[in-house]
Amino acid sequence: MPPAPDDRPGPSRNLAVDFCGVSRSYGRVRAVAGLDLRIAEGEVVALLGPNGAGKSTTLDMVLGLTDPDTGTARVLGTTPADAVRHGRVGAVLQTGELLPHVTVGELVELVAALHDRPLGVDDALRTAGIGDLRSRRTTALSGGQVQRVRFAVALVGDPVLLVLDEPTASLDVASRAALWETIRGQAQAGRTILFATHHLEEADTYADRIVLLARGQVVADGPVTELTGATRGRTLRATVPGADLDRLSALPGVRTAEARGEAVVLHCTDSDRALRALLSTGPSARDIEVTGADLTDAFLALTADPPR
Ligand SMILES: Nc1ncnc2c1ncn2[C@@H]1O[C@H](COP(=O)(O)OP(=O)(O)OP(=O)(O)O)[C@@H](O)[C@H]1O
Ligand SMILES: [Mg+2]
Structure with missing residues (x-):
């Protein structure tokens, strides 16, 4: 359900993400340029925009992987790094390989051991739809299975906020739909979800709200109907x-x-x-x-x- 306009994050609601005037440059490239973004707990928000718009840089700052040059970035009422350290944020990143030489179960167990109150490993694997892959080597998986393992890794810490950077990239139509059903289940279970995608119909179907980035700035923010109305x-x-x-x-x-x-x-x-x-x-x-x-x-x- 799209939130009603007066249901948007206000000062009284708990904010999962609170970015104020955030900028980040790489050399002379201004990847993110004065970004204001507030996401309330429980929202499902899609980050859309052309290649190079600043989506991954924004998500990296939510995850404390890189810091803003200017502005303030708060996640779940604290610094991004702190929120991640306390296992309150789980992520599927756009790049990076799975740890080799271990099984799927061992990998998810390793990650679970880093958290204070993890989900059970079987539980995380089952939720990610790979209950049958526990003893499979991480190097012997299809692309879609790798994405699901990454999803189990993101989930096992029982995070409040799930950050997903193009989680269904390179998946076939059926796998994409299946992974989205899983993600939607997590939203219904009350997790806040922030995802980047290039699939407009995925954003339309699964997000309450779309934040459209271009040149490192928000160019539109609202329910899908508002966005399409904006072009008249x-x-x-x-x-x-x-x-x-x-x-x-x-x-x-x-x-x-x-x-x-x-x-x-x-x-x-x-x-x-x-x-x-x-x-x-x-x-x-x-x-x-x-x-x-x-x-x-x-x-x-x-x-x-x-x-x-
Ligand atoms: N580590 C880096 N070093 C230098 N420039 C970078 C780096 N990471 C990103 N950039 C630049 O910052 C800009 C924003 O990149 P970013 O990866 O955030 O875009 P994106 O919206 O995620 O794009 P895509 O849809 O292609 O994933 C781009 O111009 C990119 O070339
Ligand atoms: Mg990206």
């Missing part, structure tokens, strides 16, 4: 025999026109005016469809580089 534009699609794209793009209410096989697609500023104009100038237009902006449109519009 609607699309009108029709079959227009002998279509003249220049003439169509000059119609009132139309921003641009493009050909898609037999059909034309009109990106509109005002789809009602565009539809009336289309029918009055070309009565042979048929198979007309008007659709609202979808998440892909919103993503592209909101993350586009500003004109120079």
Whole structure:
């Protein structure tokens, strides 16, 4: 359920993540540039944005793996490093290999031993959907199984906050859906979940809220419906025999026109005016469809580089 607007994190709610004016540069690259991000406990938040937008750098700072150059980063009411040290944060990172020369069970046991109140190893493996892989060597796993082992490792400390950097990258469709069901179960069990993804439909399906990053800054933050509403534009699609794209793009209410096989697609500023104009100038237009902006449109519009 998306949170109601007045249900957003306020000072009275416990904040899992509280970033205020956070910046982080690597040499001359400003990976994160003045980021404000507050996530309440219990929220499921997707971090979206093009390659290089600063998602992993942001998650690395949540995990205390790197520090902000400026601004303040708090996690679960303390410093990120402290929250991680006390086992209150679990993570699946974008890079890094599993420890070799051990079995899956031994690896998860090792991690459990680092925590004060871990889950049982069998419990963590079962939740991650790999109860049958306990005695398998970590070097003898498929890509999807490796992701599930990483998930078990993230889970075994019984964390309040789960941080997942593209957890389903490189998984097939069925494995992705299965892992998301597992993650959703963890959200229902009350864990706070912050994940980065490039799959817009995953963000749409599994997050309460989407934070869209571009050039190290938040360019949009809210429930999916708010984001798609933010771009306003609607699309009108029709079959227009002998279509003249220049003439169509000059119609009132139309921003641009493009050909898609037999059909034309009109990106509109005002789809009602565009539809009336289309029918009055070309009565042979048929198979007309008007659709609202979808998440892909919103993503592209909101993350586009500003004109120079
Ligand atoms: N260790 C590093 N040294 C130098 N530059 C870095 C380093 N890590 C990240 N960067 C740069 O910082 C910017 C943000 O990178 P980051 O990995 O946070 O992006 P991202 O949103 O996670 O991208 P992707 O979708 O490709 O995973 C990029 O320009 C990247 O090249
Ligand atoms: Mg990344």
